[in-house]
Amino acid sequence: MSVLSVSGLGVTIGGTGILKDVSFSIASGESFGVVGESGSGKSMTALAVMGLLPPGAKRTGSAELGGSDLFKLSEPEMCRIRGREIGMIFQEPMTALNPVRTIGDQVAETLMVHERLSRTEGLQAAAEKLERVGLPTSRFPLDLHPHELSGGQRQRVCIAMAIALRPKLLIADEPTTALDVSTQSRILKLLASLVDDDGMSLMLITHDLAVIAEMTSSTVVMNEGQIVEHGRTEALFRRMRHPYTKKLLAASLYAPTRKVQGGSKPVLQTRAAVRDYSRARRRLFEQPDRVRAVDGVSFVLRRGESLGLVGESGCGKSTLARAVLGLDALQGGAVLVDGVDIQGQKGVPRLVRRKIQAVFQDPYGSFNPRHRVERLISEPFHLERSGMDRSEKLDRVAAALVDVGLSPADMQKFIHQFSGGQRQRIALARALVLRPDIIVLDEAVSALDVSIRAQILDLLSDLQRKHGLAFLFISHDLTVVNAVTDRVLVMWKGRIVEEGETKRVFSSPRHDYTKRLLAAAPSIPQDWLD
Amino acid sequence: MLHYCLIRLASLILSLIVASVAIFIVIEIIPGDPAAFMLGLNAAPEAVAALKDQLGLTGNPVSRYFAWTGGLLVGNFGTSYTYRVPVSELVMARVSVSVPLALYALLLSTAIAFPVGLFAAARRGRPADFGIMGLTQLGIAVPNFWFAMLLVLVFSIGLKWFSAGGFPGWDAGIIQGLKALTLPAVALALPQGAILSRVMRSALIEALSEDYVRTARAKGLSQRQATVRHALRNALIPVLTIIGLQFSFLLAGAIIIENVFYLPGLGRLIFQGITQRDLVVVESVVMLLVFAVITVNFVVDIAYAAVDPRLRIRR
Numbered sequence: 001m002s003v004l005s006v007s008g009l010g011v012t013i014g015g016t017g018i019l020k021d022v023s024f025s026i027a028s029g030e031s032f033g034v035v036g037e038s039g040s041g042k043s044m045t046a047l048a049v050m051g052l053l054p055p056g057a058k059r060t061g062s063a064e065l066g067g068s069d070l071f072k073l074s075e076p077e078m079c080r081i082r083g084r085e086i087g088m089i090f091q092e093p094m095t096a097l098n099p100v101r102t103i104g105d106q107v108a109e110t111l112m113v114h115e116r117l118s119r120t121e122g123l124q125a126a127a128e129k130l131e132r133v134g135l136p137t138s139r140f141p142l143d144l145h146p147h148e149l150s151g152g153q154r155q156r157v158c159i160a161m162a163i164a165l166r167p168k169l170l171i172a173d174e175p176t177t178a179l180d181v182s183t184q185s186r187i188l189k190l191l192a193s194l195v196d197d198d199g200m201s202l203m204l205i206t207h208d209l210a211v212i213a214e215m216t217s218s219t220v221v222m223n224e225g226q227i228v229e230h231g232r233t234e235a236l237f238r239r240m241r242h243p244y245t246k247k248l249l250a251a252s253l254y255a256p257t258r259k260v261q262g263g264s265k266p267v268l269q270t271r272a273a274v275r276d277y278s279r280a281r282r283r284l285f286e287q288p289d290r291v292r293a294v295d296g297v298s299f300v301l302r303r304g305e306s307l308g309l310v311g312e313s314g315c316g317k318s319t320l321a322r323a324v325l326g327l328d329a330l331q332g333g334a335v336l337v338d339g340v341d342i343q344g345q346k347g348v349p350r351l352v353r354r355k356i357q358a359v360f361q362d363p364y365g366s367f368n369p370r371h372r373v374e375r376l377i378s379e380p381f382h383l384e385r386s387g388m389d390r391s392e393k394l395d396r397v398a399a400a401l402v403d404v405g406l407s408p409a410d411m412q413k414f415i416h417q418f419s420g421g422q423r424q425r426i427a428l429a430r431a432l433v434l435r436p437d438i439i440v441l442d443e444a445v446s447a448l449d450v451s452i453r454a455q456i457l458d459l460l461s462d463l464q465r466k467h468g469l470a471f472l473f474i475s476h477d478l479t480v481v482n483a484v485t486d487r488v489l490v491m492w493k494g495r496i497v498e499e500g501e502t503k504r505v506f507s508s509p510r511h512d513y514t515k516r517l518l519a520a521a522p523s524i525p526q527d528w529l530d
Numbered sequence: 531m532l533h534y535c536l537i538r539l540a541s542l543i544l545s546l547i548v549a550s551v552a553i554f555i556v557i558e559i560i561p562g563d564p565a566a567f568m569l570g571l572n573a574a575p576e577a578v579a580a581l582k583d584q585l586g587l588t589g590n591p592v593s594r595y596f597a598w599t600g601g602l603l604v605g606n607f608g609t610s611y612t613y614r615v616p617v618s619e620l621v622m623a624r625v626s627v628s629v630p631l632a633l634y635a636l637l638l639s640t641a642i643a644f645p646v647g648l649f650a651a652a653r654r655g656r657p658a659d660f661g662i663m664g665l666t667q668l669g670i671a672v673p674n675f676w677f678a679m680l681l682v683l684v685f686s687i688g689l690k691w692f693s694a695g696g697f698p699g700w701d702a703g704i705i706q707g708l709k710a711l712t713l714p715a716v717a718l719a720l721p722q723g724a725i726l727s728r729v730m731r732s733a734l735i736e737a738l739s740e741d742y743v744r745t746a747r748a749k750g751l752s753q754r755q756a757t758v759r760h761a762l763r764n765a766l767i768p769v770l771t772i773i774g775l776q777f778s779f780l781l782a783g784a785i786i787i788e789n790v791f792y793l794p795g796l797g798r799l800i801f802q803g804i805t806q807r808d809l810v811v812v813e814s815v816v817m818l819l820v821f822a823v824i825t826v827n828f829v830v831d832i833a834y835a836a837v838d839p840r841l842r843i844r845r
Contacts (some may be wrong), residue, residue, distance in 0.1 A: 050748060052744065052747055052748065075752070076752070079751070079752050080750065082747065082748055082749065082750040083748065083749040083750030083751075084750060086749070088748040090741060090744065090748075092741055095740065095741040095742065096741045096742060096744075096761050097742055097745065098742040098745075098746070098764065099742070099839070100763050100764055100837060100838050100839060100840075101760075101763075109748045109749060109751070109759070110750065113749060113750050113751055113755070114750055120644050144840040145840070147839070147840050158745065161749055162748070162749075176573075230809070311737045313708065323723070427664060460631075513843065
């Protein structure tokens with residue numbers, strides 16, 4: 001018995017084909033996976049089913065749910081289906097909730113819209129639903145606002161809203177992509193238990209093959225608006241018929257060939273680094289709470305080495321990165337760049353500062369959209385000792401662009417003319433142009449699709465070999481850290497709880513937290529891949 | 531929330547102190563004898579000295595400042611030099627015109643802006659939206675005194691529905707009073723309403739593209755329900771900012787319209803005070819207006835926090 005059966009779905013926006021002949025059917029009580037890279041049409045498929053396509057989009061084909069074709073229903077009829085028959089949750093839990101309304105009201109709204117309940121009845125039912133998703137009112141009162149919750153908790157609220165009326169189908173569009181490994185594992189468990197207990201079907205959209213392997217019984221692989229392969233999940237992994245699926249898998253497990261080449265000379269060290277934050281005050285004359293984000297952290301990064309830093313969100317990774325870059329002052333301890341303590345000085349000396357550069361996660365947000373690439377890349381030149389003439393600057397910008405696999409002609413373009421992967425290459429060029437010793441890569445490949453990510457990882461290892469760079473590689477993605485680092489630091493609640501060679505830490509973790517972290521990461525069963 | 535209100539209140543009081551010091555220094559301390567200024571170039575030195583004494587300009591500046599502000603606190607604004615009556619009496623008569631007029635105009639402009647903004651945002655990019663936005667441009671471009679004269683021509687001289695100017699006083703009855711204020715309020719509200727409509731529209735359009743509106747639609751809300759229940763309140767912050775600025779402007783800046791309609795408002799009082807060199811009136815009325823503007827800003831700040839819970843927490 002199928003809950004949803006889509007056949008011949010096509011979508012065009014302004015004449016451009018977005019989806020072509022997409023057909024699949026989801027059985028009752030089944031977990032159904034849709035996997036593909038960004039732009040493959042995964043989310044468009046879901047939005048087409050929901051009737052929430054962007055303005056100007058046209059769809060063809062049919063989507064049968066409970067005996068009626070959703071595409072033939074009127075808008076008011078669709079409003080009755082959404083939320084009642086099909087629930088949906090989205091990728092960004094941070095923005096998916098209305099910031100100015102309480103979580104109780106927002107969950108109750110689903111019930112009030114469809115069931116004509118009063119507000120009191122709605123809130124009562126909302127309390128039950130929130131309890132169901134692990135947010136009991138004793139600890140999470142209904143009058144909390146979204147900003148008072150963490151990302152994982154907000155995603156639970158979204159799930160409570162989506163399942164409040166026990167829909168037949170729950171569509172989850174990248175529900176855990178924005179969450180860290182531990183939270184991801186808890187949310188996926190919750191989704192699995194909802195499918196088991198309520199007999200609901202789940203359509204899980206993700207770019208992550210490991211999540212697909214762990215969660216779903218059948219799967220479709222999408223590429224460029226079409227389904228390229230479909231079948232039972234296990235069989236699909238074992239067979240891997242379609243070249244695109246093979247490519248996707250290879251890219252997701254990709255590890256560049258690199259050999260450990262850490263020299264002995266430390267280029268970056270921290271000694272008992274401490275960084276406190278003060279929390280918001282609750283009362284006027286109260287001493288604000290202090291939170292210790294980084295608590296006595298010491299590590300050494302040697303020339304030419306890749307050092308990983310892993311941990312869940314809020315563990316202090318980014319705070320540590322900011323301290324190392326000299327963006328925030330420490331309250332205690334020392335940061336030594338090439339033997340020079342950058343703490344206790346008023347600002348980091350320019351000649352020290354130029355030795356350490358950074359690449360961040362968001363390849364678009366870290367560039368001024370109004371400047372040409374030439375200016376973006378030459379920005380760090382103010383750290384150089386002496387004035388350079390323009391032709392020398394241009395030469396070095398061109399060399400940096402060639403280094404990262406772009407052409408010198410790209411100098412005259414603007415950042416919006418590049419794809420996500422190319423933008424990250426430009427970010428790398430900007431970091432490289434001063435020929436630094438150290439690059440801090442803060443989630444630098446996290447926003448990229450797996451095939452692009454593989455290319456960037458290759459590039460990073462090439463550049464490391466060529467220039468003898470040391471990388472501090474910060475990521476929540478354990479697979480990548482395992483693939484590209486020599487040593488790894490595991491951070492938990494502001495402290496380094498485990499440190500060691502990457503291979504050793506991943507194969508035989510010693511600290512309980514490391515074990516939990518590794519267990520939480522979704523993985524593809526090894527025998528499926530043999 | 532209480533913490534937030536207290537902080538805002540502290541900032542209100544501080545602003546008032548700073549403003550009162552500034553006004554006091556500009557009018558009484560900075561070189562240029564107020565008494566000589568008030569009496570004109572050819573005044574006899576004895577007359578100037580006598581006036582200085584009368585105005586209380588002879589003592590120590592610090593004690594004079596405290597005497598002045600202390601007086602303001604208990605409603606003693608001094609005595610007008612030209613009218614020879616307590617300034618508080620003058621001000622009260624004018625406030626009873628200016629405040630209702632400002633509120634009336636603000637009410638009208640808000641009543642225009644909300645539906646217009648909602649309508650245009652819902653039809654973004656379509657002909658109705660372009661039409662409305664064109665009209666609001668016109669509303670902003672037309673000077674309000676010219677529009678006021680047009681209103682007088684049509685509704686007073688032509689249709690004879692309203693009087694062309696003057697104010698009968700609230701003793702004549704609330705209806706009569708409101709009637710006299712209607713044309714000026716409309717003239718004031720038109721450009722303000724046009725500006726507010728545009729702000730409302732763009733704030734709504736931004737809010738409508740947010741993820742939570744999509745979430746609301748996925749819950750089964752219609753586009754209209756999602757707009758009213760989710761986008762509208764989030765769009766209110768910029769709208770409140772503009773409303774606050776507009777109220778301050780309407781209170782003190784209605785002077786041209788007051789002149790067109792011959793209304794005894796605060797703007798005219800201060801204008802007369804300046805032309806008649808009545809610094810006692812100017813000093814106190816300016817302080818009063820500062821007080822009004824700062825208070826409006828305080829109310830707007832509290833309204834922000836009422837609308838957006840994230841603002842209730844302050845570091």
